[in-house]
Amino acid sequence: MTGHVYRVGVVGCGTMGAGIAEVSLRAGLDVRVLVSAPDRTEAAERRIAAGFERAVAKGRMTPQEHEAAAGRLRITADIADLADRQLVVEAVAEKLDVKCRVFKALDAQLADPAAVLASTTSSLLVNDLAGTTSRPQSVVGLHFFNPVPSMPLVEVVLTDRTSAGSAAAAEAFVADALGKEVIRTRDRCGFVVNALLVPYLMAAVRMYEQGVAGAEDIDRGMTLGCGYPMGPLALLDMVGIDTFTAVAQGMRENGPDLITEVPPLLTRMVREGRLGRKTGHGFYQYDQAS
Structure with missing residues (x-):
């Protein structure tokens, strides 16, 4: 063209x-x-x-x-x-x-x-x-x-x-x-951004799932300790747990060298309708869906 x-x-x-x-x-x-x-x-x-x-x-x-x-x-x-x-x-x-x-x-x-x-x-x-x-x-x-x-x-x-x-x-x-x-x-799985971002976000989910730290402390660790504008779990709530889970599953199928396993917590949250901001409940509670 x-x-x-x-x-x-x-x-x-x-x-x-x-x-x-x-x-x-x-x-x-x-x-x-x-x-x-x-x-x-x-x-x-x-x-x-x-x-x-x-x-x-x-x-x-x-x-x-x-x-x-x-x-x-x-x-x-x-x-x-x-x-x-x-x-x-x-x-x-x-x-x-x-x-x-x-x-x-x-x-x-x-x-x-x-x-x-x-x-x-x-x-x-x-x-x-x-x-x-x-x-x-x-x-x-x-x-x-x-x-x-x-x-x-x-x-x-x-x-x-x-x-x-x-x-x-x-x-x-x-x-x-x-x-x-x-x-x-x-053309490769995850391109540039998601190839770096998705493993990081899943590591945060596993950390939360294993009880290493609470959601707020995990997020404060990355915002205050690394200067990130938003913590990983708050970011997942903004993106949408269902959207992220679909991306992670797609990357698991197309790039197993990047993603070895999708945390069970994510699929459970999707099943329960805890999708983040858009449903009012994800890793955090929100006053209303947004």
Whole structure:
């Protein structure tokens, strides 16, 4: 692909999908968000609107900019509406079979053979997704971080089949259009950030599980002793215990040299609905889900 990306598609409107749509709209791009069913469109609209409202409240966006951005958004349940997109970001569940189905469907729909297909996966191999398409040279990973509007980094993941043009278009979208920092990484389990972060977080979970120290003391140890802005267990609550567990399990399957075992406590917390801030209870209790 040559030139700038103006027409962006986002598949999925959960936390990551909504965040990517929000920053793309704020960058002045034309955005279409694909949801799984027509009855999901209103919830998607509310989620993205809530992000705009927070930005306005914090003085990061004017009401007029909010209105203009909303006018560039279309939410649809019909994948054919993504046919003219120059770049599509997949942001669905962290499950290989689910993502592969999305990539196959997008491959069949996108009219431009050079349109970039990107995945937000944080634990799966991008090459496995590329292999389900007829255009593996156009497939990249774009690993955004949560919350997308405030986190400055995106990992751009390139497979051995990604073309120079697709790599350049993806990096220009992230850096020039969205104004975020880029680190380029090859396609390996966990890429750069999660290959370092996930083992650290799981060590904190094991420490808590074994009764070595309480949650507050573990977190204070890392914030006060190492200068980290947030302790590991508080970070897990913010990310979501279910989200992190899915990432850890994916890394266990794809990179057993990095992850040997997922702590049983995590799967138990998911089963009990203790997912962190979004349910009001994780390693800490919260006044309300957020």
